[in-house]
Amino acid sequence: MTRREEEGRYQMLWDCPACGAEKLLGLDHRFCPACGSPQDPELRYFPSDDDKVAVDDHPYHGADKVCPACDTPNSAASDFCEACGSPLDDAAAAKQRQRKVTAEGERFDGESGSDAKREARERKQAAKEARLREMQGVGPEPAGPPKKSFGNSKLGMACFSIIALALGIGMVFCCLSWLWSTTSDVTVQGHEWERTIQVEAYGPTTKRAWRNEVPAGARDLRCTQEKRSTKRVKDGEECKTVREDKGDGTFAQIQECKPKYRKEPVYDDRCRYTIDTWSVTRTEEAKGQGLEPRWPTVQIRGTQEREGRRNAVYRVRLLDEDGQQHTCDLSEARWRGLKPNQKIEATFGGLTGAIDCSSLSP
Ligand SMILES: [Zn+2]
Ligand SMILES: [Zn+2]
Structure with missing residues (x-):
């Protein structure tokens, strides 16, 4: 996803701690040209765009080896310290500065030796804390289960x-x-029922659909363009400039670019069409009181009509001990199971005072 392109190699800078000479070159000045002090690789800093000194044809062998005897940084390719001659077999790699990032087209103001010092101090502090935590982890604590619990x-x-x-x-x-819900007796006052049958007719109906979803047999299509979805479209790149300390007195300036996207609407044909189909034209209804429900009579007119969905509601009217009326819609079997004037137990919600219809029990 991310495109990386190296734009150039440049020298890091350093300030001589002994004589105060500033902006010495990380690669060319391994020792201070004024007083001869060795360079401290940890205190190298990134120059501003104006102070940049390019490095051409410099072979990169890796981060410097720091001489364990005299702390002088040596090329990773050398076997012996150029200052004191000690072997570099066990030499540690020079610490590298954290990368610096600037937005595309923005100038980099550069750093100073104190920025490098601050970062070195922070790194030492973090390392110290990590060591401390490690010591506490394997310290005299009982070797129980790990204490790093969720809490x-x-x-x-x-x-x-x-x-x-x-x-x-x-x-x-x-x-x-x-606690607040109460149970008390209610009396069945009466039964009510309501039954409906839908009547469907076959004939032309107007519907809407996307063009690819219009069914076979549709006619009189009238379509207009409408937004159907959105898609992600690549819209150039977002770039930044990254400076990476290579650890050998140089840094690489790299352009990092990520693709940018924008959303774009996708249009399609939305169509209104006519199709012959069954659709509900009317609903026949029958309702009444008592325990003898019946279905409504349906007049079917010729072959262009048929019966559709049936629906029924069975309701009881209940009277509580305070003279309050309640109604419950029940299944047909439970509705038939209750007799007029029968006393049954019901629960009432504590907060709402409403009857809990699922609680009715003889
Ligand atoms: Zn010096
Ligand atoms: Zn040395």
Whole structure:
């Protein structure tokens, strides 16, 4: 996804801590030209665009080896320290500065020796803390299960609190409504029923669909362009300039580019069409009181009509002990199971006072 292109190699800079000479070159000045002090690779810094000194045809062997005897940085290709002659077999690689990023077209102001010092200090501090944590981890603590539990992290604590709070509120609410819900007798006052049958007719109907979804047999298509979806379209690149410390007194300036996208609407034909199909034209209804429901009579006119969906509602009217009326819609079997003037037990919601129709029991 990301395109990387190296634009050039340049020298890092360093300031001589002994004599104060500034902007010495990371690759050319391994020793201070004024006083001869060795370079500290950790204190190299990135120059501004104006101070950049290009490096041509410099073979890169890797980050410098720091002499374990005298701390002088040596090319990764050398076997012995050029300052003191010590072997470099166990030499550590020079620390590299963190990469610097600027937006495309923006100038880089450069750094100073103090930026490098601050970063070195922070790195040492972080390393010290990591060592300390490691020591505590394998210290005299009992070797029980790892203590890094969910509850240790701040996020974990926050999650835990929220869950506990939600559970608490839920339980309180549940308990209250359970405590406040009451049970009392109700009397069946009467039965009501309502039954419907839809009547469908075959004939022309107007419908809408995307052109590719218009069914066979459709006619009189009238289509207009409408937005159907969106798509991601590549829209150039977003670039930034990255400076990477190579650890040998040089840095690489790299252009990193990522593709950019924008959303674009996708249009398609939205069509209105006519098609012959079955559709509901009217609903026949029958309703009444008592326990003898019947279906409405349906007059079918010729072959262009047919019966469609059937629907039924069975309702009881109930009177509670306070003289309040309630209604419950039930299944046909439960509805038939209740007799007029029968006394049954019902539960009423504590918070709402509404009857719980699923609670009716003889
Ligand atoms: Zn010096
Ligand atoms: Zn040395």
